[in-house]
Amino acid sequence: MILSYWEKQTYFNNINLLVIGSGIVGLNAAIDYKTRFPKAKVLVIERGVLPNGASTKNAGFCCFGSVSELKDDISHIEENTVWQTVLLRYKGLNKLRKLVKDNIISYQQLGGFEVFESKTEFEACADIISCFNKKMKETLGLKNVYTVDKNKIKQNGLSGFKYCIKNNFEGQINTGNMMHALLGITYQKGISILNNMEVDKIQDTKTHVEIYFKNNLSIKSKKVIIATNGFAKQLLPDLDVKPARAQVLVTSPIKNLKLEGAFHYQQGYYYFRNIDNRVLFGGGRNLDFKGEETIDMQLTEIIQNKLEQILKKNILPKQNYKIEQRWSGIMGIGSEKKPIIKHISKNVVCAVRMGGMGVAIGSLVGQMAVDELEGRQRNL
Numbered sequence: 001m002i003l004s005y006w007e008k009q010t011y012f013n014n015i016n017l018l019v020i021g022s023g024i025v026g027l028n029a030a031i032d033y034k035t036r037f038p039k040a041k042v043l044v045i046e047r048g049v050l051p052n053g054a055s056t057k058n059a060g061f062c063c064f065g066s067v068s069e070l071k072d073d074i075s076h077i078e079e080n081t082v083w084q085t086v087l088l089r090y091k092g093l094n095k096l097r098k099l100v101k102d103n104i105i106s107y108q109q110l111g112g113f114e115v116f117e118s119k120t121e122f123e124a125c126a127d128i129i130s131c132f133n134k135k136m137k138e139t140l141g142l143k144n145v146y147t148v149d150k151n152k153i154k155q156n157g158l159s160g161f162k163y164c165i166k167n168n169f170e171g172q173i174n175t176g177n178m179m180h181a182l183l184g185i186t187y188q189k190g191i192s193i194l195n196n197m198e199v200d201k202i203q204d205t206k207t208h209v210e211i212y213f214k215n216n217l218s219i220k221s222k223k224v225i226i227a228t229n230g231f232a233k234q235l236l237p238d239l240d241v242k243p244a245r246a247q248v249l250v251t252s253p254i255k256n257l258k259l260e261g262a263f264h265y266q267q268g269y270y271y272f273r274n275i276d277n278r279v280l281f282g283g284g285r286n287l288d289f290k291g292e293e294t295i296d297m298q299l300t301e302i303i304q305n306k307l308e309q310i311l312k313k314n315i316l317p318k319q320n321y322k323i324e325q326r327w328s329g330i331m332g333i334g335s336e337k338k339p340i341i342k343h344i345s346k347n348v349v350c351a352v353r354m355g356g357m358g359v360a361i362g363s364l365v366g367q368m369a370v371d372e373l374e375g376r377q378r379n380l
């Protein structure tokens, strides 16, 4: 790629911060940096035509923890870390809702509903509701976060599920609107976003960072934030983060669809909601953990078939519908269920490993990446 004088001068000279990845984390990092340093030249680099990881592919659940998910987390993660992550998720959501107004992202607090088939599994969760409510009160200041909901399954026309626990504070958004709005704010702030450019490698010379692209271009930036999440290993092979594909389908519009709220099933491995009177249903990664550890955005028969089967039997029994769309996105996970925000070298910080929490946590992680870059105390 040979640049003109104008291209070089306008986009590539004297860059103060270059952000790699235009997902929710990368955009928030760029916005936060430019807000703190209005005169800085900030450039966001994205390999896709659109952000091409998870931020435009997700289910839009503003979830900060269901009972079975947190119970499972506490069984293998230090308990304080689990509640700290809940706090980050909740604060991240509030930050997102402050930056992008509720009506723009279609935020609705319709509740989160965890559904169970097994009495034993339900009782194991129901038994700890009061203890978790106490913890939620201490951590978030919210009263009675979880309650048993005896009517929801019938009211929403579900079948096969027998028990339900409600998170009274869970919300949902329109993911497309959120990303469109974040991109709009990024442009308004005078930040450039260049798409279809894939970073191949970076080198920190201590005075600046050299960025090499797949198209043979190389440029300099004073500082770099890597926000490539599930793709992080390509630039940072030693990091404890690996890709985890998540597959989704959406039905045709359904007359009188009763579904309302954000539904979780099997510790959140399955999730479904109503979007424009259609069902969005995703999950099933637990059917093939190894196979789904990939950056390939293909769909697989084993998971799509299972989604269709549960959809037909449990979510839309005796209803006519078609599957109109299917897609997948790539998350970043690792041995610990919390983001990695750290210096890679003097002028390079990474902010990756959002797991299935990025809608909630991503805005705050963007800000924390800038804190880390600037050597500031993180202020939760």
Ligand SMILES: Cc1cc2nc3c(=O)[nH]c(=O)nc-3n(C[C@H](O)[C@H](O)[C@H](O)COP(=O)(O)OP(=O)(O)OC[C@H]3O[C@@H](n4cnc5c(N)ncnc54)[C@H](O)[C@@H]3O)c2cc1C
Residues within 6 Å of the ligand: 020, 021, 022, 023, 024, 025, 026, 045, 046, 047, 048, 050, 051, 052, 053, 054, 055, 056, 057, 058, 059, 060, 061, 062, 063, 197, 198, 199, 200, 227, 228, 229, 230, 231, 234, 235, 245, 246, 247, 248, 282, 328, 329, 330, 331, 332, 351, 352, 353, 354, 355, 356, 357, 358, 359, 360, 361, 362
């Ligand atoms: C199907 C699905 C459902 C989900 N549902 C939810 C949900 O309901 N609630 C929730 O909180 N979370 C959910 N998540 C997770 C959430 O979407 C992610 O945690 C979040 O979007 C991660 O944001 P990010 O900015 O870290 O990464 P991403 O959005 O993946 O952004 C990383 C970007 O980096 C770009 N990139 C990668 N490598 C390079 C390179 N070398 N050069 C240039 N660019 C590069 C990619 O193209 C990508 O756009 C879901 C995820 C999926 C896939």
